[in-house]
Amino acid sequence: MNYASILFQIENGxxxxxxxxxxxxxxxxxxxxxxxxxxxxxxxxxPSVRVLVLTGAGRGFCAGQDLGDRAVEPGKDGVDLGASVEQYYAPLVLSLRALPMPVICAVNGVAAGAGANLALACDIVLAARSASFIESFCKLGLIPDTGGTWHLPRLIGQARATGLAMLGEKLSAEKAEQWGLIWKCVDDAKLMEEAMAMAEQFAVAPTKGLAFTKKALQASYANTxxxxxxxxxxxxxxxGYSHDYKEGVAAFIAKRPANFRGE
Structure with a gap:
């Protein structure tokens, strides 16, 4: 597929x-x-891919929905936003969460609306110090979709989630880290360096164990x-029957680096 709106590459896992x-x-x-x-x-x-890095080009990560792509004028017929969620945003979030590997999001600038919640759907979020998160839906009379109403209270609690959702105030990357909304805030110049270093670490890690960890943590919200x-x-x-477990134990006993295959 020839991409016009994204860049995509696979290299070294x-x-x-x-x-x-x-x-x-x-x-x-x-x-x-x-x-x-x-x-x-x-x-x-x-099968060669063992980690995904998601980021944005230029000065912003993602401003959410391009309103010009589904413009609506006052007094005219509205648009079926439910269909938009069902056809595009919900499958996007579910696809990210279902990937059998770690997903790193490197937020390089503003993450607003669906863009903010797209980042929160990833497993580990790194953000540049100049980045910010804005639940801008309330400015349009909407609710935080793209999983926002699910992720926000689980990550930062009901009070802070409600404030962000109803006030639409900008949350700095530094405060997002302090609140536990993201994993880490890093200097702008170091963002992609740190994201790719983490990706390289995951690319040689026991991927199946990480995928199961991800799945188990997600299941914990619904399970007793x-x-x-x-x-x-x-x-x-x-x-316990996997190659990587046996290799990990053998490497530990032999005091050598493990050669994980992701299996």
């Missing part, structure tokens, strides 16, 4: 997806959704403790 509409702060159009969906499908099905303990047992049973 690392898939890198860059939203590439910098003149529009990488806001989403229908065409961009289709391209991102295609790239994520390639990521999920390529007995259910979660049962799930842990089932996962540990399967992982």
């Amino acid at each position: 690392v898939a890198k997806l860059t939203l590439n509409r910098p003149d529009k702060l990488n806001s989403f159009t229908q065409a961009m959704h289709i391209e991102v969906r295609h790239a994520l499908a390639l990521t999920a099905t390529d 403790l007995p259910e979660q303990l049962k799930l842990e047992g089932e996962m540990m049973r399967e992982l």
